[in-house]
Amino acid sequence: MAEQRILYAKENYSELDGFLAESNVKKILLVCDNAIRFLKIDDYFNDLEAYSGIKVVRFTDFMPNPQYESVVKGVELFRLESCDMIIAVGGGSAIDVAKCIKLYSNMDSSRNYLTQEIVPNNIDFLAVPTTAGTGSEATRYAVIYYNGEKQSVADKSCIPPAVLMDSSVLKTLPLYQKKSTMMDALCHAIESFWSVNSTEESEQYSEQAIKMILANKDTYLNNTDYGNENMLKAANIAGKAINITQTTAGHAMCYKLTSLYGIAHGHAAALCVSELFPYMFEHTEDTVDPRGKKYLESTFEKIAKAFSCSNVNDAIIKYQKLLRWLDFEAVSIKTADDISILKTSVNPTRLKNNPVRLDQAQIEILYTRILHV
Ligand SMILES: [Fe+2]
Numbered sequence: 001m002a003e004q005r006i007l008y009a010k011e012n013y014s015e016l017d018g019f020l021a022e023s024n025v026k027k028i029l030l031v032c033d034n035a036i037r038f039l040k041i042d043d044y045f046n047d048l049e050a051y052s053g054i055k056v057v058r059f060t061d062f063m064p065n066p067q068y069e070s071v072v073k074g075v076e077l078f079r080l081e082s083c084d085m086i087i088a089v090g091g092g093s094a095i096d097v098a099k100c101i102k103l104y105s106n107m108d109s110s111r112n113y114l115t116q117e118i119v120p121n122n123i124d125f126l127a128v129p130t131t132a133g134t135g136s137e138a139t140r141y142a143v144i145y146y147n148g149e150k151q152s153v154a155d156k157s158c159i160p161p162a163v164l165m166d167s168s169v170l171k172t173l174p175l176y177q178k179k180s181t182m183m184d185a186l187c188h189a190i191e192s193f194w195s196v197n198s199t200e201e202s203e204q205y206s207e208q209a210i211k212m213i214l215a216n217k218d219t220y221l222n223n224t225d226y227g228n229e230n231m232l233k234a235a236n237i238a239g240k241a242i243n244i245t246q247t248t249a250g251h252a253m254c255y256k257l258t259s260l261y262g263i264a265h266g267h268a269a270a271l272c273v274s275e276l277f278p279y280m281f282e283h284t285e286d287t288v289d290p291r292g293k294k295y296l297e298s299t300f301e302k303i304a305k306a307f308s309c310s311n312v313n314d315a316i317i318k319y320q321k322l323l324r325w326l327d328f329e330a331v332s333i334k335t336a337d338d339i340s341i342l343k344t345s346v347n348p349t350r351l352k353n354n355p356v357r358l359d360q361a362q363i364e365i366l367y368t369r370i371l372h373v
Pocket of ligand 1: 134184188251265269
């Protein structure tokens, strides 16, 4: 697949005009949630038909953690309106819905799309991420829910060939969301670095993303255009890293924390990585990576370097200091059963990318530390 094309939004979206003219598009399916109305790009799409003749059909009928049925409605609308391009404006959910609409648009509508073979198609697809975190615009994965069950749809043909980085979308994002999405991206980069699936290419992405996140965190949290644009770039690069490797124990362990305590995904992932980082460094002898203990140790050294630290312990301290500096509200345990609920929530197959073996007893210890029990 050709390298993803990155466009940078200018004041009047002239680069988007150019992109649409090149694509010769007649009608766009705009997959977005209602938060788009707070963004400048909303005006662009409202005005587009009047000055360019390009029609825009909006699809907003989906929720966070999107349902399969919502995707089906999106596919129906795409076909009914004979759209010839999909543009997703949003966080992970909007982009994942758009990815599935693209993948399913050439399938047999009389059968369940989840059971059909994916045949790549050439429908034009642009993503405009509205958070600097998920990296969904850079990965071949989409998560949707079918009958309450999480479904991971994966095919490289759903990676948007083009992404518009629009720093203005981050201006109005609440600070908690900015902090937690930044930590999501940082955890993607770290987890990808130590994943058993890491490659030379993925490690380069991880290194670059870690450096960019640390270098731009202040300007990003101070809401400058420069910081916001660089954080969008960093999250995209971290997304490219997990597109190769997938995530590891941090993400396997964070999902239940999110649903149990109602905290943001990136916040939960950050808490998990904060305890996993030292634990794994102390237990490299328990590695399951076929490249061995020495290789894993050298990976930790590389992570330390990306953190501009001379040794791994300093990098761990730097990470934990960053987390404290972000000053997230403390998560407090609700009932005595929380740890056992959390421990049994971790799907062992999702741990398979983790370089260090973790059994239930170790996971219990880690959750105990995460929650300061
Ligand atoms: Fe994540």
